[in-house]
Amino acid sequence: MKLYARPASPFVRKVRVTALETGQESAIEVIMMGSPEEQRERVPEHNPLGKIPALVLDDGRVLYDSCVCCEYLDARHAGPPLFPPPGPERWEALRLQALGDGIGDAAVLIGVEEFRPEEHRSEGWVKGQTRKITRSLDTLDSEIAQLDGPLNIGQIAVACGIGYVEFRVPRLAWKAERPGLAAWYDDFCERPSMTSTFFARPGNMTPPSKS
């Protein structure tokens, strides 16, 4: 399989973490594109939306959207499922996945806005996206027990979404007011699947750690 990727994408990270957690990393060649221009040139032939992640399967079919790629990888391994079988646990994992992905989406939109020339930027838009992130982090902190239990796709999505907030919106300094979520996140970031997919601008950030 070939995974079209960019280094900082939280959605690509979700797929890579899922591949590592399910022992399939060696079955995937990561095609890491060096710039948004390269993505615009190369991805549309695989995904008409032009978005990454796009996972090209060995038979030539293509899967896109991280949720679809992750569920596909989960269906291919014999270990405990990351997408629980139908029932309340599954709905909860999917809700958390949506919340984690939504945090990532809002941080991506903040990044897009901040790359516009100053005269085209909307402060109100950035504030609105920032509020989505802070409300979601508050929700996660207030229901921290929901993140306990066997590894599932909800936990992976939440960790990758928060990881992208740390990368893209470091000014948010979200941890001080949310100690439960901060502790959960730092702990989760120690998983080898998270350390080996950590990305920072050189010299800018060190991986989170409990110590």
Ligand SMILES: N[C@@H](CCC(=O)N[C@@H](CS)C(=O)NCC(=O)O)C(=O)O
């Ligand atoms: N819901 C999608 C979101 C994917 C996404 O937004 N990817 C971004 C990079 S992080 C992208 O490719 N943006 C380029 C574009 O929108 O043209 C998923 O989960 O895969």
